[in-house]
Amino acid sequence: MMISPDISSKLAVDAKSIDDLHLMAKRNPEQALHKAAQQFEALFMNMLLKSMREATPKDGIFDSQQTQFFTQMYDQQLAQHLSTKGIGIADILVKQLSRVESSLEPQTSISQADAILSSINAINQPSVKKNGHPNDISEQLWPVMNSSKQAMIAVDAMKSSEQAFVAPIQIESQQTKAFNRSTDFINMLLPHAKTASQSTGIPSHFMLAQAALESGWGKHEIRRADSSPSYNLFGIKAGASWKGDTVETVTTEYINGAPQKMVEKFRAYSSYAEGFSDYARLLLDNPRYAKILESTDSVTFANGLQRAGYATDPKYAEKLIRILNSEALQNREFI
Structure with missing residues (x-):
């Protein structure tokens, strides 16, 4: 042996x-x-x-x-x-x-x-010795x-072996950070979503998913010129009838299916509670969103928003459904 x-x-x-x-x-x-x-x-x-x-x-x-x-x-x-x-x-x-x-x-x-x-x-x-005694x-x-x-x-x-054991650690770390961010986002906004749900009948996690899509789980929230939050998580624009505070920012709009960057004026609020309340009022007061208020499943809700013209992105419903089916929302109780 x-x-x-x-x-x-x-x-x-x-x-x-x-x-x-x-x-x-x-x-x-x-x-x-x-x-x-x-x-x-x-x-x-x-x-x-x-x-x-x-x-x-x-x-x-x-x-x-x-x-x-x-x-x-x-x-x-x-x-x-x-x-x-x-x-x-x-x-x-x-x-x-x-x-x-x-x-x-x-x-x-x-x-x-x-x-x-x-x-x-x-x-x-x-290594070649350059100094010291020659012997x-x-x-x-x-x-x-x-x-x-x-x-x-x-x-x-070590490049080949380094990639083998460092890359999985980095991926796991990124996934953990992303999950923690989404969990914190849900925990912070869930009380406001529940309040809006009582007035609209829309499940709270439907609204949280849309807020996550519009703001990138809060990472790309619309901010004022001094970087303070506008509390506008739903990308609601400030039309001629809006009398409150506003903030201007660059956004992506789809014209004839092609994305274009442009500066738009958005509504600004004093708190997330006010932002959710205005979102609920927008859906309740606008007749084109009437059918959305009757939505009982995520697919109907997402497709209804796109058909009603809430966003110009042709893949808006697809992106929203993906978030609704994400681990962060599927593994939570929203009663």
């Missing part, structure tokens, strides 16, 4: 350690992935230690090339020791790469470990990161 080499106490800065990792990748891919991730974490910690050392003044009476050399040796062993317990980087690497691996070929474990090894090889590229070979014996230049080499070598 072939036994995988023990590299837990070695820092992957020499050819022998790298060869052992490659050999392990062929014999036991899963174990190699964990070991390679651990070695990468050790090298990363070693880079942090080196950066801290470089930030420390070196004009003491005990500072010399010899003390710096042994300090480097100590830091590398310390980094290797700490990486056996880990600070989480290796676990993230293994978790994210394993997630990608599960949808690929079974042999992918080898390539995932090799991806990390290629990054380690890039970090370990020997000083400590750089070759104990190679370290040579400031930002070799850091960029490592980043370039």
